[in-house]
Amino acid sequence: MATVVRMPAVLAGSTEAALQSWLVEEGAQVSVGHPIADIETEKAVVEYAAEAEGTVAGFLVPVGENVAVGTPILVLADPGESVEAAVLAAADLTGEADAAGPSTATDAASPEQSGAPEPSEAPEPSEPRAPAEPAPDPLPTGPSPDDHGGRRFASPIVRRLARERGLDLGLLRGTGPGGRIVRRDLDALREDPAPEVPAPSAASAAPAGVAPAPAVPVDAGATATSTDFVDVPATGMRRAIARRLTESVTTIPQFQLVADIRVDALLELRGRIAEQTGAKVSVNDFVVKAVGAALRDVPDANAIWLDGTIRRFERADIGIAVAVEGGLVTPVVRGVDRMPVGALAEAGRALAERARAGGLRQDDLEGGSFAVSNLGMFGTREFTAIINPPHSGILAVGAAAPRAVVVDGALAIATVMTVTLTADHRVVDGALAAQWMAAFTEHVEHPLGLLL
Template sequence: MAAVVRMPALAAGATEAAIQSWLVSVGDEVSAGQPIVEIETEKAVVEYEAEEAGVLARILVDEGGSAEVGSPIAVLAAAGEELSDVDESATDAPPAQTPATTGAGMGTESSEDGTLAPPSPVTEVEAAPDTEPAPPPGPARRLFASPLVRRLAAERGLDLSGLVGTGPNGRIVRRDLEAHTALAAEPPSTPAAPAVPAPAVPPAAARTEEAPAADVEVIPHTGMRRAIARRLTESTSTVPHFFLRSRIRVDELLALRARINEGRTNRISVNDFVVKAVAAALREVPEANAIWTDQAMHRFSHADIAVAVSVPGGLVTPVVRGVDRMSLGEVSAAIADRVERARAGRLKQGELEGGSFSVSNLGMFGTEEFAAIINPPHAGILAVGAARPSPVVVDGELAVGTVMTVTLSADHRVIDGALAARWLAAFTARMENPLSILV
């Protein structure tokens, strides 16, 4: 019997997503776990894997199109089933492509990966009731625009009808809107009326907001920046942070790293040691390897650690799973792989989810010390600074040693002060005795 492939929820709160490209064609055999489609989010292009085997019978949402989470995007025929026998009723809901199902008034909520796309790749140009003036008489025109472009244009009061799209099938995409940013400074020709009466704004104040000074560069918010703003604002306003700091002597670690890297092509970094030591400390202090939910705390038996990666326009935090069970070389290879694919926008769905702890390292930029904001639902994040020569006391005498400052940000709902101190002491001990990281 044919099976429906539905648009997956790529993150908590996601309502829509867009199809970047299909990795299989109609008639191709598909095995369970095989990547079949690349789905675009604001932070990455995520590969989605088939949940069962079959033959791709129909594609319901083409490349460049979008759909609501849970709506059908494709149909898989069972083994031995003729593609021509796949009944149209295999999809209990058609792909969202009309104003009736994707009206301009439908809200879009930013997901953990950013603001995802409204569901329809083709939207009838019409005014939302009670919010926009009716269009002039005449035949309706279909407007091909990416969901993000439609949202940004609506927020700025921009008319897309005059733009020429450079995306698939002439679709207007974000780069087309950014090339048209001069319009952002102009008052919208048909501003949407507010749903409820708002206090009058003096004309001078309105002009100041809409038309910045000539020496001010207007940089439109990207979906990634909006997602980062939303997530970190949520974190600072709902998660009770507290901070602990440790100064760690890393002379032995640097010497061990130099010996390990002799003759190696894929070199081990200091950050690889840090991530492995974080995992070891979570195994030693398992009470800290947990997250908060409204119903209960969830404590984990293995260390799945997110690593902050800088990408153009923001950052992502792919998760490396089972770090406590990996060798140092395996940890290094896993991190390098995720960094490379994160910067290429090719992370997989599962790599952006889960974990209980994050690591953010700015030491390579020369930053000596900083405090990071917790990435919900994680219970902690370790901010790692640069290793610098510093005065140290050895056997009562002053000497020079290489010191790294780390700052632990902890969620007080999950981790109390004494528990955080125990975890940080365990981490510090591993870093100062680096051979213990390898066993």
């Protein structure tokens, strides 16, 4: 019997994903563990391997289409099974061939589901049906030559959209594999405009004895056809950012601590390393290393809130915010507290390059208890970052710049960097956050210890 391959939940929290590319062709023989597709989620591209064996009988989702997790995407046929039989068996397995009626199998076939009025008298089987008015839909309608016994194949999301829009899938001819109705078929269908209802005149609408209000001139620039704005559909990554950060600010009790840190010694050390070894170590690499060292010094802060419990970690895995086209990702560097600064710099660069190329893997984005977001390279002096769940803290790093400071009771000039810690109060209390900030400041202002 045919095997239905469904869109997997390849990334925690993902509700939908898109097929970036198929790695197999129709007729190819696949075995368990054989890569069959590259799947693009909101934050990464994941290579998906087959969990069953068989012959590729057909693709149910075209490349580039975004579908919900659990949607059938591929049919695998058993040895000797025809493509047609595999597709029909797959439709039966997924429940997409509904047996509600003798001639159609869509959820919109009944009047209660489609919103169409129920006819008062059903025509006799021998009576010819009156021709319906031509629909404005450019797609061909009526029975499709690819129909199998009157059945209509459509994915769950297509059937749901049809119900919401009051459309009858029985009148559509699918353009997908085997005559399958896909989302683009619905999107191409223009719905009939609602009939205009004449508004009552002011004289008839006003109560007797009350003069109608004078007409108010309408601004021509405020019409629905205004071109003063453009609605840009949100990408999957942007929707994911909106969902996760809304969840963060509405479910996590967050508070902030701010510190001004002198970084003259750190900048001097960085220059000496570059001069003597040629290693490319950025200020942010030192900052991330100092975050890991502070988490080692204050282990109670290296924890996350997890379903009513606090999970503490033995090592410091830290997410580094990377700006990419259309949004932001936070890949995680493992074991920062035990990693030399040079190795940390290389690991951070590799993750950033893969992020900008869209090549992050699922495990690159998972784990960690803390994150760093640095906008100093843009000249931003100070800002507040939002926690990326399930992390319990994020450090916002501003630009280092010369400022007036007081040293031993006298004014002096120093290079100062403002950092803002946002912490999850369920895990980190104010005193613990202050203790961590003090440890971080000590490591940044005396950076030689970070090389040990």
